Amino acid sequence: MTALNAPSRLLDRTRRPPLEPLPRVTLPPVQKRELSNGLPIRLVEQHSNPQVVISIVLQSGGAVDPRGKSGTAALTAELLDAGTGSRDALGISESVEFIGASLSFRAGVDATFGSLLTLNRHLGEGIALFADILANPIFPLREFERLKAHRLTSLVEQKDRAATVASNAFMRVIYGEEHPYGMDPSGTEESVSGLTRDDVCGFYAEHYGPSNATLIVVGDTTMADIISLLERQLGHWKGAPRRAAITIPPPQAAPRRVYLIDRPGAPQSEIRIGSPALARNSPDYFPATVMNRVLGGQFSSRINMNLREKRGLTYGARSAFIFLKQPGPFMVAGGFTGSGTGEAAEQLLLEIGAMHREGVTDQELEFSRMGLSGGFALSFETPFQVAGALQNIVLYGLPDDYYERYIQSLASVTSGDVIRVARATLDPDAMAILVVADAAGTKGGLESLGRGEVIMLDTGGAPR
Amino acid sequence: MPGLKPVTYEQYALANGLSVILHRDSASPVAAVMVMYHAGSRNETPGRTGLAHLFEHLMFKGSEHVADGDHFRLLQEIGAMVNGSTSEDRTNYYEVVPSNCLELALWLESDRMGFLPGAVDQAKLDNQRDVVKNERRQNYDNVPYGTSYETIAREVYGPGHPYSWPVIGSMEDLSAASLEDVKGFFRTYYAPNNACIVLAGDFPRNQAMDWIGKYFDPLPRGITLTKSALSPAVLAEDKHLVSEENVALPRLFLAWPGPSRGTRDDALLDILTTILSSGKNSRLYRPLVFEKKIAQSVNAYTEGKEIAGMVTIDATAKPGTGLGEVEKCVHEVIERLFADGVTDREIEAAYNGKEAQLAGRLTTALGIAGGLATSFTLTGDAENFNREITRFQGITPEEVLAAGRRIFSSRHMTLNVVPRGRSSLASPAAAWELTYAGLPAPPAPAGTP
Numbered sequence: 001m002t003a004l005n006a007p008s009r010l011l012d013r014t015r016r017p018p019l020e021p022l023p024r025v026t027l028p029p030v031q032k033r034e035l036s037n038g039l040p041i042r043l044v045e046q047h048s049n050p051q052v053v054i055s056i057v058l059q060s061g062g063a064v065d066p067r068g069k070s071g072t073a074a075l076t077a078e079l080l081d082a083g084t085g086s087r088d089a090l091g092i093s094e095s096v097e098f099i100g101a102s103l104s105f106r107a108g109v110d111a112t113f114g115s116l117l118t119l120n121r122h123l124g125e126g127i128a129l130f131a132d133i134l135a136n137p138i139f140p141l142r143e144f145e146r147l148k149a150h151r152l153t154s155l156v157e158q159k160d161r162a163a164t165v166a167s168n169a170f171m172r173v174i175y176g177e178e179h180p181y182g183m184d185p186s187g188t189e190e191s192v193s194g195l196t197r198d199d200v201c202g203f204y205a206e207h208y209g210p211s212n213a214t215l216i217v218v219g220d221t222t223m224a225d226i227i228s229l230l231e232r233q234l235g236h237w238k239g240a241p242r243r244a245a246i247t248i249p250p251p252q253a254a255p256r257r258v259y260l261i262d263r264p265g266a267p268q269s270e271i272r273i274g275s276p277a278l279a280r281n282s283p284d285y286f287p288a289t290v291m292n293r294v295l296g297g298q299f300s301s302r303i304n305m306n307l308r309e310k311r312g313l314t315y316g317a318r319s320a321f322i323f324l325k326q327p328g329p330f331m332v333a334g335g336f337t338g339s340g341t342g343e344a345a346e347q348l349l350l351e352i353g354a355m356h357r358e359g360v361t362d363q364e365l366e367f368s369r370m371g372l373s374g375g376f377a378l379s380f381e382t383p384f385q386v387a388g389a390l391q392n393i394v395l396y397g398l399p400d401d402y403y404e405r406y407i408q409s410l411a412s413v414t415s416g417d418v419i420r421v422a423r424a425t426l427d428p429d430a431m432a433i434l435v436v437a438d439a440a441g442t443k444g445g446l447e448s449l450g451r452g453e454v455i456m457l458d459t460g461g462a463p464r
Numbered sequence: 465m466p467g468l469k470p471v472t473y474e475q476y477a478l479a480n481g482l483s484v485i486l487h488r489d490s491a492s493p494v495a496a497v498m499v500m501y502h503a504g505s506r507n508e509t510p511g512r513t514g515l516a517h518l519f520e521h522l523m524f525k526g527s528e529h530v531a532d533g534d535h536f537r538l539l540q541e542i543g544a545m546v547n548g549s550t551s552e553d554r555t556n557y558y559e560v561v562p563s564n565c566l567e568l569a570l571w572l573e574s575d576r577m578g579f580l581p582g583a584v585d586q587a588k589l590d591n592q593r594d595v596v597k598n599e600r601r602q603n604y605d606n607v608p609y610g611t612s613y614e615t616i617a618r619e620v621y622g623p624g625h626p627y628s629w630p631v632i633g634s635m636e637d638l639s640a641a642s643l644e645d646v647k648g649f650f651r652t653y654y655a656p657n658n659a660c661i662v663l664a665g666d667f668p669r670n671q672a673m674d675w676i677g678k679y680f681d682p683l684p685r686g687i688t689l690t691k692s693a694l695s696p697a698v699l700a701e702d703k704h705l706v707s708e709e710n711v712a713l714p715r716l717f718l719a720w721p722g723p724s725r726g727t728r729d730d731a732l733l734d735i736l737t738t739i740l741s742s743g744k745n746s747r748l749y750r751p752l753v754f755e756k757k758i759a760q761s762v763n764a765y766t767e768g769k770e771i772a773g774m775v776t777i778d779a780t781a782k783p784g785t786g787l788g789e790v791e792k793c794v795h796e797v798i799e800r801l802f803a804d805g806v807t808d809r810e811i812e813a814a815y816n817g818k819e820a821q822l823a824g825r826l827t828t829a830l831g832i833a834g835g836l837a838t839s840f841t842l843t844g845d846a847e848n849f850n851r852e853i854t855r856f857q858g859i860t861p862e863e864v865l866a867a868g869r870r871i872f873s874s875r876h877m878t879l880n881v882v883p884r885g886r887s888s889l890a891s892p893a894a895a896w897e898l899t900y901a902g903l904p905a906p907p908a909p910a911g912t913p
Contacts, residue, residue, distance in 0.1 A: 011678065013575055019542070022543075048827075100818075102820070118820070119819065150753075156783060157780075160712055267606050298540050300536040309595075312591045312595050315595055315596075335602040374543020374544065377543065378562065
């Protein structure tokens with residue numbers, strides 16, 4: 001019976017199908033306009049689905065929070081929909097819910113992003129709401145107090161999450177608390193406790209305005225459909241004269257030490273290794289991205305194959321360059337078996353070191369460039385993906401033809417470029433190691449890494 | 465009201481029973497391939513929990529004609545998005561590829577559908593067992609409230625119910641899984657007649673059908689499996705649990721046995737739970753979070769699975785607030801809901817939210833493939849994906865209320881997760897008597913469990 005049932009062997013299944021050339025990606029044109037107040041508008045039409053995304057990029061985020069007032073940009077963004085001259089918080093929420101839209105305003109490190117996703121049949125109402133929230137917020141005191149208390153509770157909750165504690169403390173360790181990138185934009189309990197409504201109003205007055213922002217629209221609409229609506233709703237928006245570019249100091253090298261945050265009884269250890277590395281507009285962006293894909297940027301990377309598929313120490317380990325306006329970090333991250341913490345850190349350092357010294361093989365180079373090119377074809381399916389691509393151009397000052405040249409930019413990366421960037425950015429001896437783990441069970445293994453005494457930190461990343 | 469365009473597709477079956485569903489759309493140069501097997505953790509046996517998911521991991525470790533590591537390597541070489549997932553009811557595998565790389569995906573999927581066992585060995589099993597144990601630590605054990613769902617499902621579904629154990633499995637059972645267990649699971653459940661393959665996106669139709677024939681036709685049909693009967697959970701009495709954990713804030717969970725997937729009550733309770741907790745004006749959020757500020761967050765949701773379901777409300781208390789106070793407020797809200805009813809506008813808003821949600825799933829080839837595959841696998845009819853929105857049309861306030869009454873007047877379980885040493889923050893164990901509990905629940909419409 002089994003023989004009769006056995007699958008036919010006529011087909012030679014060992015022969016993998018031929019590799020076809022990748023499809024050409026035709027990028028939809030970006031239409032540009034400007035409102036009478038100077039607010040730049042970028043529109044990409046995408047008519048495959050009845051959705052529209054309206055998105056604003058404001059060139060100010062947590063990195064420009066006033067000193068000691070970390071969390072100001074984030075709280076300002078969050079308070080925008082808490083009341084306008086003509087709508088209160090509950091009214092805004094009800095209107096947004098009723099049209100089934102998703103509305104979000106949040107501050108990142110370098111920028112504040114606002115977005116509204118709606119079906120095109122509610123677009124008029126959506127634009128009216130979005131514009132009102134953006135241009136006419138009144139920051140009611142009661143709402144300020146409510147959201148501040150809510151944020152303070154979130155910061156308490158956040159300490160329960162080992163992965164978040166690890167990433168935030170890692171940034172603080174490698175940039176130092178004096179550097180704007182050393183602080184998470186959501187702030188600390190101490191900094192948020194001290195914020196007043198005046199801080200929020202002040203931040204809005206200083207940073208929100210048409211000269212510091214770009215409005216991006218993507219989806220099932222046309223310029224003719226939206227331009228008069230936008231002009232009517234946002235054309236009067238004034239404020240925030242163009243400000244001198246804020247200079248963020250170049251980061252220092254990370255200390256070559258091991259930092260440990262104790263989480264008694266933790267079944268796993270969260271590890272972060274890295275240092276400040278590259279800015280988004282660096283000419284080394286493409287070599288670094290090609291290199292990282294080999295090192296830890298995908299499932300079949302060296303780091304994941306070693307730590308997960310060979311050693312079984314983790315559910316997944318990865319590395320990334322986080323490209324920001326100023327040099328952002330290179331970071332290796334993962335959660336590892338508690339008993340294998342020392343081994344995991346050691347192996348991660350070995351992988352980083354090997355890349356630092358030897359770069360990639362020609363085969364790896366081709367594998368990575370091709371994978372990134374193939375992935376590019378998958379990057380423009382949804383309106384959010386397209387809006388995200390436009391945000392990158394606007395926020396980091398990339399050339400308008402950046403995505404048209406993307407494949408070519410990848411193809412021109414050589415193994416020489418990779419080794420040059422690896423030598424400049426991946427020296428394990430210039431990296432810090434941050435671990436959130438059960439200290440009693442892991443400290444010994446971490447001390448054997450030969451980086452001196454382990455430095456204990458509290459859950460906020462400050463020395464204990 | 466103009467609605468979303470229905471998803472068009474064609475469907476046929478191979479001689480070996482494999483169902484094929486094709487949806488073509490050339491908006492993006494992308495093709496999604498999803499293979500879904502009608503097997504999940506509910507097909508496991510006690511003592512071997514976690515086997516279906518552990519098995520899913522092994523499906524990525526090569527098959528007889530694909531070397532270990534090649535599955536990911538070959539797909540990542542072309543920039544594909546690759547993954548799989550296991551639920552109680554089904555397991556899926558997918559790749560989203562640049563549109564002219566479709567054949568590679570079909571070759572890989574067919575090889576692991578037909579030729580897995582010869583490529584599985586003890587070393588691979590031991591390695592992925594360790595990986596899955598780390599997945600459990602990372603996503604459940606080392607996460608606040610990460611094991612709450614496991615506790616709730618165990619208590620609500622009760623001993624022996626196929627939904628009473630967690631998909632991820634217990635550490636003990638993962639340790640016990642043997643090569644023979646893995647191969648047995650493959651023999652029983654991984655056959656063309658227990659699976660479907662869905663292609664969505666930009667691909668040449670005839671060529672795709674030829675490839676599907678070439679790679680999948682030769683695979684043998686497996687044993688015929690019988691469809692599982694509905695098995696709704698019933699609680700004989702209220703249950704009250706307190707668990708001290710590594711959390712800063714106490715969280716209250718209230719859970720009721722609920723309807724299974726796709727039933728009328730499932731749709732009605734979906735609307736009701738949206739009215740209860742979605743948005744600042746929702747029935748629960750407004751008093752608990754916005755006005756009284758006794759909770760940091762509140763959620764209500766219904767979860768209809770293939771053979772049973774559950775309705776849950778959870779609320780996280782502000783620091784120092786006891787869960788008794790939170791629970792009291794939740795019950796007041798529910799009492800008021802039955803006294804005042806729900807409005808047409810609330811139902812319309814909830815409907816609009818559903819429509820927008822579905823529109824989001826329709827923007828990607830993967831979203832469409834997943835929707836068609838899930839509807840086909842769990843209901844036997846891919847067309848039910850198009851009813852994901854129509855089933856929310858024409859719903860009346862009376863129906864919503866009646867469905868709510870059927871749930872909230874039945875026995876439930878309460879789980880209090882509190883910080884270590886703070887069990888005083890738990891809600892009182894005495895059963896909360898709802899004033900509406902004495903009212904007879906309206907009879908369930910025909911076809912509702």
